[in-house]
Amino acid sequence: MDLIADELLVDSGQKPSIKYDPPDLAPQIYIEDRGKNRLHVTVIGSFWEDVLEVQRPAIILDAFRKAGRTQVAEQISIAMGLTPGEAEALGMEEK
Amino acid sequence: MSSEATGGRIQPADTIAEFQQAAVARLADARALRSRERDYWAVYTLGYAVEMHLKIAYFRLFGLRETEDARVALRMARPWAKQLGITEPDRNLHGLLFWLKLILIEREFASRPLPSEWANKMLSCVQRVASHWLPEMRYRAPAEGTARFRRVVAATAWIVQNSRVLWN
Numbered sequence A: 001m002d003l004i005a006d007e008l009l010v011d012s013g014q015k016p017s018i019k020y021d022p023p024d025l026a027p028q029i030y031i032e033d034r035g036k037n038r039l040h041v042t043v044i045g046s047f048w049e050d051v052l053e054v055q056r057p058a059i060i061l062d063a064f065r066k067a068g069r070t071q072v073a074e075q076i077s078i079a080m081g082l083t084p085g086e087a088e089a090l091g092m093e094e095k
Numbered sequence B: 001m002s003s004e005a006t007g008g009r010i011q012p013a014d015t016i017a018e019f020q021q022a023a024v025a026r027l028a029d030a031r032a033l034r035s036r037e038r039d040y041w042a043v044y045t046l047g048y049a050v051e052m053h054l055k056i057a058y059f060r061l062f063g064l065r066e067t068e069d070a071r072v073a074l075r076m077a078r079p080w081a082k083q084l085g086i087t088e089p090d091r092n093l094h095g096l097l098f099w100l101k102l103i104l105i106e107r108e109f110a111s112r113p114l115p116s117e118w119a120n121k122m123l124s125c126v127q128r129v130a131s132h133w134l135p136e137m138r139y140r141a142p143a144e145g146t147a148r149f150r151r152v153v154a155a156t157a158w159i160v161q162n163s164r165v166l167w168n
Helices: A002-011 A053-066 A070-075 A084-089 B016-035 B039-062 B071-083 B096-109 B116-130 B135-139 B145-166
Strands: A028-033 A039-044 A076-082
Touching (some): A039 A053, A070 A076, A076 B096, B039 B135
């Protein structure tokens, strides 16, 4: 969760950019505005390796709240976390 | 699958009723394969069962009746998904995440969204199956069959037991 929250803070300029080691540890956060106050969020990162798929949506929502983006968190209707390997297997490595 | 007289070729399933029969058959096939320790192919078969449950949900959402020809709905899926801005690849209309996203976003579009927690649970289960059910499985020597099977069987069961919520 901290990695995602930190990346959100970097994104909003509240934190300096982070150098990740290894690079695929860097969360890639994709937010789709589906209209009607509904957002779909996909987060790709190798930190999901030991996290069950079913636990990932709640972690993503918590990360947004931790980054101070509570209003955004309330609009997230679909949240999906993928490892880089899963994203590649699903053909989603470049959203 | 329905069969037609034309050249003896087996035609793809055209109706919800046929898809339902096929889904039941694929689950039975998966159990049979598992009992013969063919876990790798059991996973391959389970993926098809999930695909059919998702397509059935989409057809029902589309308003089709049990014995109505579903081919129009199938042909409409890709352009409709494009209009809805769905980015998940359709994988020749076998993409599990594609079908689920189509259903979830169609419901949001029609102001009938599913509760987020439930939708995310379904998404997690489909994601689990989809990341272990890959086209290239058919070209590879069976590997890690038992581990794959253990990872997808619970997710598949949940999807099958709860898929009717997708169109209700």
